[in-house]
Amino acid sequence: MKHTYIIGGMSCEGCCEKVKQALNKIKGISSVVSLIPPEATITMEKHVPLEKLQEVLSTTGNYTIKMAGHIDAETHTQAAISPDNSTLKYSCPMHPEIIKDKPGACPICGMDLVPISGTGTKDEEDQTYDKLLRKFKIAALFTVPIFFISMSEMIHGNPLVNLMDLRYWNWVQFILSIPVVFYATWMFFERAWRSVITWNLNMFTLIGIGAGVSWLFSIISLLFPGIFPDQFKTHSGTVYVYFEAASVILTLVLLGQLLEARAHGKTNSAIKELLKLAPNEATKIVDEKEMTVAIDDIQKGDLLRVKPGEKVPVDGSIQSGNVTIDESMISGEPIPVDKKPGDKVSSGTINGNKTFTMLAEKVGSETLLSQIIEMVNSASRSKAPIQKLADKISGYFVPIVVFISITTFIVWAIYGPEPSYVYAFVNAIAVLIIACPCALGLATPMSVMVGVGKGAKSGILIKNAESLEKMNAIDIVVIDKTGTVTEGKPSVEKVVSTNPDFTKEDILKKIISLNSSSEHPLAQATLRYGEEKNIKIEPITHFEAITGKGVIGVLGEEKLSLGNEKLMEQVGAEITSGLSEQVNAEQKQGKTVSYLSVGNIAVGFVVIYDKIKESSKGAINKLQQEGLQVLMFTGDNEDTAKAVSKTLNLDGYKAQMLPEDKLREIKRLQAEGKKVAMAGDGINDAPALSQADIGIAMGTGTDVAIQSAAITLVKGDLNGIVKARLLSRKVMRNIKGNLFFALGYNALGIPFAAGVLYPFFGILLSPMIAALAMSLSSVSVILNSLRLRGTKLD
Structure with missing residues (x-):
């Protein structure tokens, strides 16, 4: 088990x-x-x-x-x-x-953990934001009067001094700062302490040291003013206190956390919209009577009725009714799709203006909608390779900043103007506060989260962040034929007998009887054709499907083989020159032909035509314009492959390829240094999809292919590759912009806070301004990432 x-x-x-x-x-x-x-x-x-x-x-x-x-x-x-x-x-x-x-708090960086979309209700997800908002209101309530008390010293003839002496106002600041430090923002000091004892140094290490030192210095100055030299004292004899700096810094950092919590909700809005698609109830038909049931109560095989305007409850197939289904929420395509009995429908799509009945085939986590939500969630939480750069920089960042802060204090204490120790202390604190590695850490995951969500809304499902990054670097796109380039809805054009001992009806009966045990799309096409002709299926024994070649079995005492020329060679069936010429003529027109042999003689063939998708040629042309080579690897014969390649103007093709051939050829291309993307939809494509640098599955294909691929195109359209490339390019550009902003911010901010401009312009950066700038830097990264939501992929 x-x-x-x-x-x-x-x-x-x-x-x-x-x-x-x-x-x-x-x-x-x-x-x-x-x-x-x-x-x-x-x-x-x-x-x-x-x-x-x-x-x-x-x-x-x-x-x-x-x-x-x-x-x-x-x-x-x-x-x-x-x-x-x-x-x-x-x-x-x-x-x-x-x-x-x-x-x-995160045990590594100390940031607030945020709810993962899709794992709870909206009320639960708002709890973190509400808690931060409540604490911010309390912090602001006590910080504002501290700020005004401190700033009153800059007013000529300070009116507060007329009420009581400055040293008593310092005690008022101390009392007002207690709720700010020990309730509203105490979590920052807890995170700072945890970061030190685990040596996962992060933004809260700097905040804790900066604000903590400011606050403790002020306490000591209140209790033991005599231990400080005169340059630490005001003209009235009191020691400078920094209760306002500590309180304002902590309150502004809390404001930054609050703004981030609100912005995070927007980054995964695409997943929330997908969640809203899931219906709560369905109409189930039991003994020809309708009953309303919860989604969880639906079982495979249940008969359901979907009324006009209702959402399709689970994945299944239409049993009765010709309808129009709005699939835009899944495929990203705005045009409704006409459906008839036998066609598949997906959970969360919306019925048009007619009632239909459907058979439940996939329920719960098996539905396409559930898989999309899970895939998007997993991808949003995965790391892109470029994130390793940010992680590596962050690992060295905090110790370097602490060193710069200490150096700043020493330089100002030795060379600074009087009171030099005060200048040294203030500037050292400003360096600690402004150097926030948070923006650097958020640069990649925020862009990935928004980009993955944008892809999901456009019918592009991305399994992990690595594939999103790699998509922009591919050199070659390898495509399968059936179901990828073509519609994947093959139909029988004709059945031909080339042996006088067998009529066309005999040939057709043997073909559909043999194919009755096969799940291959071509086999299903012959079964539909046989049903239209009212051909009775005969029982087959010793059935075997030979991957990439065809099927064999025994009907009565006749050993039958149906497949390509390789299968005929394998079973030793003779193909006459006349039969071979007829088949070649059909194949040169781009059609698929399967031989039928009885015993060791090929007695006829079936011609199957799978229409090329209207979008395929345009999509391939766009990829080629971007400098990509587009190759086709197919198990079909040489003539058919050549005809399709010529129609689509491909850069090359390889025919009669078994799954292992496709796998081997992709390995060869990679050995030449090429970055290969492989697009396919069948079980036989799974090994190649796994081997390729980027595996791209058609959403209309098999579950095995989808599981093997890094990217799934819900609509099964090659235009999705063009969109995925554009999305990858936009996301990578956004990430690089975020990294440039975060690194550039620190490269400018730290020297500025250290006071390099003071000798030239007399400009110093207040620790409170540094705290505001630090908070806004993280919010700016998130807002820049959110711009991806407006990206057009068409």
Whole structure:
């Protein structure tokens, strides 16, 4: 038996290995553990209780394990089953591999964890923002009077001094600062302390040191003013205090966190819109009577009725009714699609103005909508390779900033004007506060999150951030023929007998009988044709499908083979010259031909035509204009492949390719240093899709192909590759803009805060202004990322 579990507490590949080794120590267990998503797929000889698994992991580290696969009744999305029945998960925007059951701070960077879209209700997701807003109001309430008390010293004839002495006003500032430090913003100091003891130095390390030193210095100056030299004292004899600097800095940082929490909700708006598509109820037909049921109560094989204007509840096929379905929310195409009995419909799409009945075929997490939501969520939490650069810089950033701050203090203390120690202290604090690595860390994940969401709304499903980055660097696009270049809806044009012992009807009966056990699209085309001709299917024994060649079986005492020339060679069937000439003539017109042999003689053939998609030629031309080579690898014969290649003006093609041939050819191209994208839709394309630098699956194809690919085009249209390339280019440009802004901001901000302009222009940067600039830098990165939502991919 095999089960999937969600693992909590993993933060790196080392954690994955530790969890895997711990689980594999249990007798009868084999596990595969991944970081993104944080899951363990466990194969057991016999059932092992969850408690046992948790006990083993607890001895290894602070890891948790929960069953996966529960479908939440409210959101209809896959979530973990937890003891408290909470489905809401929280993740770090800078370190998406961190996933927690409760809100809090990221153990690596200290940022607030934000709700993962699709794992909870809107009310739950607003709790983090509401909590920050409440704390900000309290912080602002006490900080504003502190600020005015401090600023009153700049007013000639300070009116506050007439009320009481300055040293007493300093005590008022101290009292007012207590709720700010110890309630509203105490979490910043907790995160700073945690960052030091774990040596995961981050923005809160700098904030904690800067604001903490300012506040503690002020306390000491209140209690022991005599220990300070005269240059630390005002003209009235009191020591300079920085309660206002500490309070304003902390309040402004809290404002930045508040603005980020609000902006995060917009970055994953595409996922939220997808979630809204999931209907809550459906109309089920039982004994010819209608009854309203919850989505969770629908089983495979149920007969459902969908009325005008209603959303399709689950994936399935139409049983009765000719209708028009709006699939724009899934495919990104605004034009409604006409559907007839037998056609597939997807959950979340909207019925037009006619009622139809449908058979439920995929329910719960199996539906296309659920898979899209899960894929987008996973991709949003994955890391692009360019993120490694930002992570590496961030690792050295905080120690360097602390060093610069200490150096700033020393330089100002030695060379600064009087009171030099005051200048040194203020400028050192300003350096700590302005140097926020947060903007640098957010640069990549914010762009990825918005870009993935934009792709989902346009019918482009991206499995991970790495594929989004690589898409812009490919040199060659390899495409399959059937279902990729063509519509994937083959139809029989004619059946031909070339042996006088068999009539055309005999040939057709043998073909459809043999194909009745096959799932191949070409086989289904012959079955539809046979049904139209009222041909009765005869039982077949010893059936076998030979990948890339065809099918064989026994009808009565006759050994039948149906497939291409390679299959005829394999079974030793003789092809006469007349038969070969007829077949070649059809193939040169771009048609697919399958031989039928009885015993060791080829006695006829079936001609199947699959129309080339209208969009294929235009899409291929656009890719070629961008400097890409477009090649076609197909299992079809040479003449058919040549005809299709000529029609589409391809850069090259290879025919009669088995799955291993496609795989080998892609490896050869990669060995030449080429970056290869492979687009396909069938089971036989899966190995090549996995090997390619970017595997692109047609959403109209098989589940195996979709699972093997990094990008899925919901509509199954090659124009999707053009859109994916454009999206990749826009996202990478956005990421580089974010990184340039974040690095440029620090490159200018730190020297400015250190006071390099003072000798020339007499300009110094207040720590409070530094705090405001630091907060706004992170918000600016998020707002720049949000511009991707308006990107046009057409």
